[in-house]
Amino acid sequence: MGASLPHRAPAPDHTGAGVRAVVDALDGDPGDAQALDHAVAELVRRTRFPVAFGGLALGDAIHVTSIHGARTRNLQGLVVEASRGLGGRALVEKRPRLALDYGSSRSITHDYDRAVLGEGIATLFAVPVMVGGRARGVIYCGSWAESPVGDVVARPAFAVAEELSSELRIRDEVQRRLTLSPTRAAPAAMPATTREELRETYAELRSIAAIIDDPALRARLDRLEQRLAALSHDASEPAVELDVRLSPREIDVLACAALGSTNAEIAATLDLKEGTVKSYLQSAMAKLDASTRHAAVVTARRAGILP
CATH class of the missing domain: 3.30.450.40 (GAF domain)
Incomplete structure (x- = not known):
């Protein structure tokens, strides 16, 4: 029945x-x-x-x-x-x-x-x-x-x-969210609010993907992150080439910091200890030759590491 x-x-x-x-x-x-x-x-x-x-x-x-x-x-x-x-x-x-x-x-x-x-x-x-x-x-x-x-x-x-x-x-x-940007081929013309929304999406995606173990999915995610970074790059800012490589966790922490999150907030988002977050931030700042987290974010964006 x-x-x-x-x-x-x-x-x-x-x-x-x-x-x-x-x-x-x-x-x-x-x-x-x-x-x-x-x-x-x-x-x-x-x-x-x-x-x-x-x-x-x-x-x-x-x-x-x-x-x-x-x-x-x-x-x-x-x-x-x-x-x-x-x-x-x-x-x-x-x-x-x-x-x-x-x-x-x-x-x-x-x-x-x-x-x-x-x-x-x-x-x-x-x-x-x-x-x-x-x-x-x-x-x-x-x-x-x-x-x-x-x-x-x-x-x-x-x-x-x-x-x-x-x-x-x-x-x-x-x-x-992609529809919000009618000019995907012209990132410089992207509205600031749309760019910020993409950055928030990127940071959220990083925080979720941090616990993904599937190697193939992570590899695709890495390629996607590069596309998002290029999509939201401001062409009015000169690009920089860096001979450094940030670890996945350093990028995770920096992506959250880029949204203005405190160390405590980043720790809660990524399920890390606050001291661990501070360590990742300091490491990323050293690699990017930046004296502040804001400077590190700016450099990472110009280098195409962050959107």
Whole structure:
């Protein structure tokens, strides 16, 4: 039968997903569809369901673009209309929906039996992806035999949906901020408020990325930081070339200092001791041949180390 489940999942750690979303959005990756595909793959990996699929909402329909674990091609190209089928109900009701025995469920329409039953799915679980109070899509996981769905199964699915929601929300915000600057090719013409917002975004990104262990993601992040620095550089200030290299932590601390944060505030942001922050600042200032933190920030910006 069809059923709804209470969304009791705890707030997951979005750090890795959030940083990946920012990096993907600014680094020219495919975007939302790639984030969705990653989430669908995670459903198969984290839950006991062997098949998972999902789609983002376009207009009043879910367009399934990602499928993992399927044994047939029946789910390919599936478009689920609002209120129709299990996913259409999850989309409209903005809550998870469950069909323990999909074929005999009386609480949903059976518009998509050819696709779902054609794949051999017996139990199907649909979770909406909520962003800002709006269902941006639906992710599904299913099994080929009738299977009970309790918290052990549902919680990982909820967590994946939350992580995808976080990625989409961050991606939307990144695109919004980029839109604020209509002259990306002409940094000198960038409004001061936009430049400061980019600098705040950069500092926040650094503070989050400080605890990311994924080497590939960090490498992409390094390239992104260089792009942000170039994007917000003021062409009226002469660039300088420095034969020094700041450590990642020195850059993290300096990026926060550039926003006017005190040592105590930087320590709280980066989860460091205040004495450690002071040590990183002094090291960065020495490398940049600067007598004050303000001078260090100015030099780092002119050298393209900071935006």
